[in-house]
Amino acid sequence: MKKNLKIFIGIALVALFLVSCKKNENEALGTVSPIVGIGFVKALHNGDDVNLVKEKIMGATQVAGLVISDRNSGNFDDKEFVLQNTDKGTTTGLVIKLNDVNTTISYGDSVKVNIENAVLTREKGVMKIRGEGLNLAKVTKVSSNNTLKPIVLTATQLFSQFYTIESTLIQLDNVTIPNLIGGEVFGGEYRLSENLSISLFLNTSANANFSQKFVPMVASFIGVPTYYNATSDYYNTAKLLFKMPNEDAVFNQTGSVYLNFPEDFELAPASSKSQFIMPAINDKVTFKTGTWRLYQGVIGDRVNLDKFNPLGKQAIRLQEQLSEAAYLEMDFDLPNGASQLTFSYAAASPQSGTAVASSFNLEYSQDGGATWIQVGDNMNSDAVLAKEASFSLNLTGAVRFRINKLGLGLNGAVIKNGLLNIDDFKVYQNVD
Structure with missing residues (x-):
């Protein structure tokens, strides 16, 4: 019995060895992949x-x-x-x-x-x-038509990792392109960071079919990092470029600020609109951005009472306790629509007593001021410290804006209709 068992074990080991040899032989005969990384x-x-x-x-x-x-x-x-x-x-x-x-x-x-x-x-x-x-x-x-998923980086990360991620698909979110004054187009080069130590440039060929599209001031971009050396083939002395594959590679964009904006209402002296109603000038005053209508409004310059920015001396003040609306209204159109609008607002203090809140809204017109459309909900100036209002827009074509201070009547236990200051009115172009 023991002899038979030994013979069986011996046969099994030989069989295992033969199988093992056959396995290695197959591996050795494997083909080399035709593709290399x-x-x-x-x-x-x-x-x-x-x-x-x-x-x-x-x-x-x-x-x-x-x-x-x-x-x-x-x-x-x-x-x-x-x-x-x-x-x-x-x-x-x-x-x-x-x-x-x-x-x-x-x-x-x-x-x-x-x-x-x-x-x-x-x-x-x-x-x-x-x-x-x-x-x-x-x-x-x-x-074809495979989904491409870019690597999401900041401009700083892209700059520091440029060598290793050259010629890969990268996404940069919420990038600010500095020093735009409005009207610039993609064709050419633009710095991709406000940090001057980061020499990274958005580059678009003059032959690109989107080269004449407006460059946004702030946007997210998808692109390919690449080098450019005009005098040699060395990468370490080359310019660092970022090239969009196509015009769909820019999104979440905000156009550049219109020329001469933000309007700080400093150009005209306060004396030029010192009364809330001035029929002789049709309540219109020319500032650096154009002519504005201040109906039931004045140029406020009262220190500690009117709320203007720290670098300025004036803000618009709209009248209190009216049963009709008071307006700060553009008397001109902006040609390239609007993607964003901001302004500062606060409850202005009267000559005596305390500041009282008021209600107002933002409106726009695209027919030269004949009709007006409200943007968002009514707002309240419930603080004496200036706040910033910000509106995301997608308006194309000619457009103008106004502040409509609601005529709620006299102040009381329920009604709050105090003085309103408006300053630093800023409009961004629409790049779509």
């Missing part, structure tokens, strides 16, 4: 051009990924596209430079590119794969 390829570049022969890319012949540039926008070279892929949680990208025009590979396409015997290089600072035989026929489209 973009990150692996980029790591081969140490400053000199690299010939991408199979031996250098683990026997592979292709890179694969998602296209993050849009050939239809005109913002990228028509013989190039930007390709990125994600491997083990890390996203990397580079530019594929063809010898012929890209007529078929689009934003969101999944593609494979035969890079065998092509060259990994930097041109004007940008890492690219190019080659004499690298043409559109070497690109295979796998699928």
Whole structure:
């Protein structure tokens, strides 16, 4: 019995050994993947051009990924596209430079590119794969209209990580473009941070189909970080650029402030509108932004009684205890609509007694002041310290605004209809 058991165990061990040998033999005979990661390829570049022969890319012949540039926008070279892929949680990208025009590979396409015997290089600072035989026929489209999910960063993070995330899809939220005065268009370059130590620029080609669209003062952007060196191929002395794939890559946008706004009501002296009703001038006064109608209003300059900004000496004061409305009204149109509007307001103090709240609203007109539409709900000036009102708008075309102080009658236990100060009236253009 023991002899039979030993024989059985021996046979089992031999069988196990044979199975193990067969398994290793199969692994050894496994085929090499034809696709190599973009990150692996980029790591081969140490400053000199690299010939991408199979031996250098683990026997592979292709890179694969998602296209993050849009050939239809005109913002990228028509013989190039930007390709990125994600491997083990890390996203990397580079530019594929063809010898012929890209007529078929689009934003969101999944593609494979035969890079065998092509060259990994930097041109004007940008890492690219190019080659004499690298043409559109070497690109295979796998699928289209794939969802592209950008990496969300701040401008500071993008600046500090630029080298590692070159040629990947990045989203920058709530970016302020400094020094806009209004009317600037996308074509050209704009600094993407108010911090002067962050040299990062939004760059749009003159050939882009959105180059003549208005640049927003504040917006979120999706784009591709890329280098530009006008004098050499070195990236470390290149300018850091951020290129939008297309015009849909800007959102949550606020246009630049209109020229001469915010209106601080300082240009005209208080004496030019010192009475609440002045028929001789039709209650109109010209300030730096244009002519305004102050019906039942004056230019207030009383220290500690009128609430103007600390740098100013005047604010508009609308009359109290009226049974009719008092108005601060633009007598001119703004041509490019409005995306946002702000102003400061407070309960002005009378010559004697204490300040009393009042009710008012913001209105707009798009027919030259013939009819007016209220924006939002009525507001109350319930504090003697100035507050800021802010309105998000989406008005296109010519528009004008006014403050309508409600005529609620005499002050009492229920009715509050005191003096109202308005100052620092600011309107932002609509960039849609």
